[in-house]
Amino acid sequence: MSDQLLYATETALNGLMTGVMYSLVALGFVLIYKSSGVFNYAQGVLALFAALTLVGIQKGQVPFAHLINAVTGGHLETFPWQVPALLAILLTAGVMVLMAIIIEKLVLKHLVNQAPIILFMATIGLAYFLEGFGDVMWGADIKTLDVGLPQGINETIETTTANWFGYGFFIDNLDLVATLVAVLLVAALTLFSQYSKQGRALRAVADDHQAALSVGISLRFIWVLVWSIAGFVALVAGIMWGTKSGVQFSLSLIALKALPVLMLGGFTSIPGAIVGGLIIGMGEKLFEFWVGPLIGGATENWFAYVLALIFLVFRPQGLFGEKIIERV
Amino acid sequence: MKDMVEGYTTPDGRQIGGVLMELKNITLRFGGVVAIKDISFDIREGEIRAIIGPNGAGKSSMLNVISGFYVPTEGEVWFHGQKRPAMRPYQVARLGIARTFQNIALFDGMSVLDNIMTGRLTLMKSGLLTQAMWWGKAAAEEDEHREKVEKIIDFLEIQNIRKTPVGRLPYGLKKRVELARALAAEPKILLLDEPMAGMNVEEKEDMCRFILDVNDEFGTTTVLIEHDMGVVMDLSDRVVVMDYGRKIGDGPPDEVRNNQDVIDAYLGVAHE
Numbered sequence: 001m002s003d004q005l006l007y008a009t010e011t012a013l014n015g016l017m018t019g020v021m022y023s024l025v026a027l028g029f030v031l032i033y034k035s036s037g038v039f040n041y042a043q044g045v046l047a048l049f050a051a052l053t054l055v056g057i058q059k060g061q062v063p064f065a066h067l068i069n070a071v072t073g074g075h076l077e078t079f080p081w082q083v084p085a086l087l088a089i090l091l092t093a094g095v096m097v098l099m100a101i102i103i104e105k106l107v108l109k110h111l112v113n114q115a116p117i118i119l120f121m122a123t124i125g126l127a128y129f130l131e132g133f134g135d136v137m138w139g140a141d142i143k144t145l146d147v148g149l150p151q152g153i154n155e156t157i158e159t160t161t162a163n164w165f166g167y168g169f170f171i172d173n174l175d176l177v178a179t180l181v182a183v184l185l186v187a188a189l190t191l192f193s194q195y196s197k198q199g200r201a202l203r204a205v206a207d208d209h210q211a212a213l214s215v216g217i218s219l220r221f222i223w224v225l226v227w228s229i230a231g232f233v234a235l236v237a238g239i240m241w242g243t244k245s246g247v248q249f250s251l252s253l254i255a256l257k258a259l260p261v262l263m264l265g266g267f268t269s270i271p272g273a274i275v276g277g278l279i280i281g282m283g284e285k286l287f288e289f290w291v292g293p294l295i296g297g298a299t300e301n302w303f304a305y306v307l308a309l310i311f312l313v314f315r316p317q318g319l320f321g322e323k324i325i326e327r328v
Numbered sequence: 329m330k331d332m333v334e335g336y337t338t339p340d341g342r343q344i345g346g347v348l349m350e351l352k353n354i355t356l357r358f359g360g361v362v363a364i365k366d367i368s369f370d371i372r373e374g375e376i377r378a379i380i381g382p383n384g385a386g387k388s389s390m391l392n393v394i395s396g397f398y399v400p401t402e403g404e405v406w407f408h409g410q411k412r413p414a415m416r417p418y419q420v421a422r423l424g425i426a427r428t429f430q431n432i433a434l435f436d437g438m439s440v441l442d443n444i445m446t447g448r449l450t451l452m453k454s455g456l457l458t459q460a461m462w463w464g465k466a467a468a469e470e471d472e473h474r475e476k477v478e479k480i481i482d483f484l485e486i487q488n489i490r491k492t493p494v495g496r497l498p499y500g501l502k503k504r505v506e507l508a509r510a511l512a513a514e515p516k517i518l519l520l521d522e523p524m525a526g527m528n529v530e531e532k533e534d535m536c537r538f539i540l541d542v543n544d545e546f547g548t549t550t551v552l553i554e555h556d557m558g559v560v561m562d563l564s565d566r567v568v569v570m571d572y573g574r575k576i577g578d579g580p581p582d583e584v585r586n587n588q589d590v591i592d593a594y595l596g597v598a599h600e
Contacts, residue, residue, distance in 0.1 A: 195470070196466070197449060197452045197466075200442065200445060200446055200449065201446070201449055203435065203437070203438060203442075204435050204438070204446045204449075206437075207434075207435035207436060207437050207438060208433050208434065208435055208436070210429065210433045211429070211433035211434060211435060212418075212435075212446075213397070213416075213417040213418050213421070214395065214417065214421055214426070214427050214429070214433065214510075215421055215426070215446045215447055215449055215450070215509065215513065216418050216419075216421035216422045216449055216450035216513070217418055217446075217449060218416075218418045219418070
């Protein structure tokens with residue numbers, strides 16, 4: 001193989017894995033959109049909040065420390081303990097479920113039968129509230145997240161490819177783990193939604209509220225369930241992105257990258273979220289590799305959005321979305 | 329009140345049981361509009377009970393009261409000899425009251441089989457965790473429910489469309505799938521909102537046959553709404569006639585047919 005082709009292959013592989021990370025975020029959007037027709041603007045902030053909470057619990061931070069100190073004049077910072085990573089993840093998952101219950105009680109319950117745009121506006125409000133709440137609860141400083149995931153170059157792949165092609169591929173261990181986790185997550189979600197009682201109820205609610213009520217499904221329970229699952233997916237995305245680039249406000253902006261993924265894959269399709277993520281991840285890396293140098297680089301900032309625009313013009317329902325047919 | 333407990337025998341020799349549900353002085357108002365005005369009647373175990381009346385008489389509202397989609401402004405619903413507290417529709421469904429809708433409410437994106445399986449959700453016992461983990465118990469339970477559903481599919485003669493997404497089916501078959509889903513819940517009371525509306529003659533005959541067969545085979549208590557008098561008279565054991573939210577007749581078809589108020593409501597009456 002020529003050197004050029006080898007570099008391109010390596011770029012494509014890395015792109016695919018970045019794509020997996022986009023897919024993880026897009027998944028959360030799809031889950032909520034499918035079951036309630038709501039575009040959840042807060043999904044990115046949910047990931048940020050999950051990551052903040054995880055770091056906080058793991059490092060034994062005192063929640064609302066600044067607030068408490070300001071009121072009492074004390075100097076609380078951390079508890080005298082650290083929590084093991086696995087336990088901290090479980091506790092954070094618990095917090096996300098609690099969050100789902102509170103969101104349903106305080107927000108969704110009061111907006112039943114409202115137009116989707118109203119619910120969308122509510123999630124914008126939720127996003128800003130949660131952002132501030134996370135800051136107050138855990139502090140606004142940049143944190144590092146380490147739950148023991150392997151990081152850095154995978155040496156096995158590097159030496160193997162070096163032996164084969166005379167050029168070692170640089171693949172990050174964390175990206176490999178993210179891919180594995182994404183595969184497991186999608187498999188679990190698919191099994192759950194296709195073959196379990198609650199999964200069937202979930203699909204039923206997504207399809208028709210009235211019919212769902214008539215077969216004895218509680219809409220409120222299903223909403224709590226969906227938001228819990230979305231919260232859990234946000235936690236997974238938060239762990240991956242947080243480990244990769246630190247836990248800070250900009251983490252919530254990965255939601256922006258999920259938008260073009262959704263436009264490509266369709267808002268209602270779990271496989272769509274995955275394939276859309278892969279296409280955008282690989283597309284933007286390869287575009288940068290081949291076309292970037294010709295037009296001055298930095299194409300990764302806009303490539304995904306242009307691709308999404310093209311899709312909006314020619315296939316607005318996305319690759320896997322349901323075709324929109326208006327009967328007259 | 330002897331026959332409250334004992335029931336009666338139909339002309340074709342079926343034994344009808346005691347009172348299963350009783351509606352007492354139901355009134356339903358939407359703002360200033362009175363949809364149902366002070367209506368009482370009972371539903372007996374094993375009978376086919378029809379509610380008929382011209383368009384806008386309040387029949388669907390009545391069905392929505394029974395299925396919990398509307399909460400009556402006044403009046404009480406008694407079920408199994410007990411007053412039913414105010415409930416949400418999904419709670420009523422869990423009591424064993426299954427229904428179909430006038431405009432068909434199916435899950436269009438799901439297959440016929442999956443649609444009918446949702447009818448059994450209230451009967452499934454496994455909890456969230458067992459289900460999520462897909463342990464043996466949940467799997468065995470799924471098989472058991474699947475078996476019951478297959479029986480209903482055979483019964484309603486829809487074997488060949490089992491895997492078809494419901495959205496692709498023609499209207500008449502959708503109505504039949506909706507009936508299958510309601511039956512899957514093994515309901516104590518089956519509510520059918522205009523099961524024959526919009527059907528051609530052949531489809532109507534099929535649907536009639538299924539309603540009778542279901543009642544015959546499973547002894548299902550059935551309440552149905554229809555505005556086509558002819559169909560109802562052949563099908564039902566007792567008929568409630570509504571007009572402008574009031575009850576103007578109640579009794580066996582032959583009796584109702586000769587009721588002067590009912591004739592006036594259907595044929596119109598000259599106003600002075």
